[in-house]
Amino acid sequence: MTTHKKDIFGARTTLQGVSRNITYYQLDSLSQRGVQGIDRLPFTVKILLENALHHAGGELVSEDDVLSLARWLPGQAAKSDAEYPFLPARVLLQDFTGVPAVADLAAMRSAMARMHGDPQKVNPLVPADLVIDHSVQVDLFGSTLAFARNVEREYERNSERYALLRWGQQAFSNFRVVPPGTGIVHQVNLEYLASVVMTKEEQGETVAFPDTLIGTDSHTTMVNGLGVLGWGAGGIEAEAVLLGQPLYLLTPEVIGMRLVGALPEGATATDLVLTVTQILRKRGVVAKFVEFTGPGLSQLPLADRATISNMSPEFGATSTLFPVDAETLRYLRSTGRDPELVNLVERYTRAQGLFRTDDTPEPQFDDLLELDLGTIEPSLAGPRRPQDRVAMRDLGQAFRSAFADRFKLEQGNGTIENALIRLGTEGGKANPDPVAQREDEEKKAGESKDDNGTSSSSQNGHGKDVLVSISGTESHMTDGSVAIAAITSCTNTSNPSVMIAAGLLAKHAVERGLSVKPTVKTSLAPGSRAVMDYLTNADLLPYLEALRFHLVGFGCTTCIGNSGPLAEPVAEAVQE
Numbered sequence: 001m002t003t004h005k006k007d008i009f010g011a012r013t014t015l016q017g018v019s020r021n022i023t024y025y026q027l028d029s030l031s032q033r034g035v036q037g038i039d040r041l042p043f044t045v046k047i048l049l050e051n052a053l054h055h056a057g058g059e060l061v062s063e064d065d066v067l068s069l070a071r072w073l074p075g076q077a078a079k080s081d082a083e084y085p086f087l088p089a090r091v092l093l094q095d096f097t098g099v100p101a102v103a104d105l106a107a108m109r110s111a112m113a114r115m116h117g118d119p120q121k122v123n124p125l126v127p128a129d130l131v132i133d134h135s136v137q138v139d140l141f142g143s144t145l146a147f148a149r150n151v152e153r154e155y156e157r158n159s160e161r162y163a164l165l166r167w168g169q170q171a172f173s174n175f176r177v178v179p180p181g182t183g184i185v186h187q188v189n190l191e192y193l194a195s196v197v198m199t200k201e202e203q204g205e206t207v208a209f210p211d212t213l214i215g216t217d218s219h220t221t222m223v224n225g226l227g228v229l230g231w232g233a234g235g236i237e238a239e240a241v242l243l244g245q246p247l248y249l250l251t252p253e254v255i256g257m258r259l260v261g262a263l264p265e266g267a268t269a270t271d272l273v274l275t276v277t278q279i280l281r282k283r284g285v286v287a288k289f290v291e292f293t294g295p296g297l298s299q300l301p302l303a304d305r306a307t308i309s310n311m312s313p314e315f316g317a318t319s320t321l322f323p324v325d326a327e328t329l330r331y332l333r334s335t336g337r338d339p340e341l342v343n344l345v346e347r348y349t350r351a352q353g354l355f356r357t358d359d360t361p362e363p364q365f366d367d368l369l370e371l372d373l374g375t376i377e378p379s380l381a382g383p384r385r386p387q388d389r390v391a392m393r394d395l396g397q398a399f400r401s402a403f404a405d406r407f408k409l410e411q412g413n414g415t416i417e418n419a420l421i422r423l424g425t426e427g428g429k430a431n432p433d434p435v436a437q438r439e440d441e442e443k444k445a446g447e448s449k450d451d452n453g454t455s456s457s458s459q460n461g462h463g464k465d466v467l468v469s470i471s472g473t474e475s476h477m478t479d480g481s482v483a484i485a486a487i488t489s490c491t492n493t494s495n496p497s498v499m500i501a502a503g504l505l506a507k508h509a510v511e512r513g514l515s516v517k518p519t520v521k522t523s524l525a526p527g528s529r530a531v532m533d534y535l536t537n538a539d540l541l542p543y544l545e546a547l548r549f550h551l552v553g554f555g556c557t558t559c560i561g562n563s564g565p566l567a568e569p570v571a572e573a574v575q576e
Contacts, residue, residue, distance in 0.1 A: 005058035043323040077253035085246035097216035098130040102168040125244035131178040131185035136555035138564040142548040186222040187527035218313040225306030227324035256365035259296025261374035269304040281387035286316035302331040323356035466573040470518040486558035488525040503540025525557040
């Protein structure tokens with residue numbers, strides 16, 4: 001990547017209203033070359049265009065690249081196989097994919113030394129951040145000691161990998177490592193790393209430009225909710241960007257989704273994103289760019305936007321951009337960003353036509369869909385795919401159908417109902433009679449308990465029934481019994497309203513005498529330490545812990561298969 005390039009379009013100008021001398025490459029300057037309609041381009045295309053304009057005049061981006069992208073029109077993507085160079089401003093790594101990248105850079109330094117060169121010259125050419133979040137496992141759970149113990153085990157298992165990363169942070173410039181036990185990479189990016197507008201010293205001047213990135217995780221798109229364009233790519237592409245090489249993109253096809261109205265009471269961001277996923281999967285947006293527009297955006301908190309953008313891989317889009325607006329600025333302030341940065345973001349995006357208001361003319365898109373937020377209803381997805389949305393009111397029938405299909409049961413012979421009755425008591429009965437409950441448990445234990453007091457099985461109308469004993473408490477397990485219940489994922493734990501809802505649900509469950517069976521492996525793994533702060537301040541954490549949802553770590557955990565082993569009696573019951 002060359003740092004000596006000419007301003008071939010005469011686009012560099014001074015940014016007004018900031019505390020220091022900052023220049024930027026003005027998109028409107030392209031009108032002097034006969035380009036019209038830049039104000040009606042999708043925000044996604046504007047960001048890509050600025051990237052090309054900013055780097056034009058060097059070795060990688062030509063004048064034709066800029067002009068061709070500036071003349072983008074709806075429907076053009078289907079008729080063109082042209083490629084455009086895109087140079088992301090930074091790279092975001094997680095520990096699974098980041099360790100090989102650091103090892104490759106170290107190998108390049110060794111090769112440089114063997115050739116009698118200066119190994120210190122081998123460094124990332126763009127800023128790179130690595131967040132360690134993929135290695136923690138749920139070894140201990142259901143205890144206030146779980147977090148400390150799981151972090152301890154994480155360091156024991158990964159000491160060599162972490163030593164390499166620590167060395168890398170000290171050895172390389174432009175490279176930072178966020179240590180274990182901090183949060184999930186995408187939420188750390190949203191709350192701390194992303195700046196929306198970046199600055200860099202170029203040829204003696206400070207130049208401002210949009211924050212863009214490439215990441216080595218598919219849910220990198222979460223930061224699109226903040227107005228930052230970026231997506232996940234493979235390790236080879238990420239390393240190429242680290243070394244100053246561009247990604248090459250086909251002419252972008254941009255699908256707009258207009259939001260109107262506001263979410264009704266009782267509907268959450270999860271309900272909204274499942275509906276969006278269903279709509280976009282049906283439309284078909286694989287390898288396309290999605291961009292939200294419309295007056296409904298002003299009713300949508302940034303956390304809800306991030307939840308939607310996070311799910312881009314699930315509906316197949318390359319990215320899902322929410323343009324910068326007043327809500328973006330509010331979020332930056334609420335997460336402790338420097339006031340000078342917030343001012344820079346507002347001044348720059350307004351000057352570039354990258355700031356959205358309800359009065360902003362709607363961009364031209366390849367296709368435009370519309371969603372009334374007022375129609376969103378409580379929903380779930382499953383049993384297998386995120387686009388298989390099920391309205392809460394239809395959950396009973398959907399579960400019966402899925403359960404019957406999974407176990408090849410006939411609903412007419414009553415066996416499915418027997419199974420569902422058993423599953424319906426998994427959490428206990430509301431406000432149970434403790435005497436009757438104890439007598440019932442003693443009766444069952446006397447009939448089924450084996451000599452070892454651990455487990456025994458019997459056949460019933462819906463399959464094998466296994467009696468499991470854990471810490472002196474006996475529970476039945478059968479087909480469909482819940483074995484793992486985890487509150488985790490970058491999609492949901494990034495959203496305060498969803499996490500507060502989980503805490504309130506736990507509160508009501510505890511107040512009604514409900515509990516979680518000891519056969520269920522429970523865990524709470526938020527994407528950020530901020531989650532624990534507001535759950536504690538809201539006095540909701542004790543209720544989650546009463547249901548054995550104790551903090552087990554800040555990382556991906558169960559969402560990527562790091563749920564750890566089941567309790568041995570439960571594992572044996574599953575095998576039976």
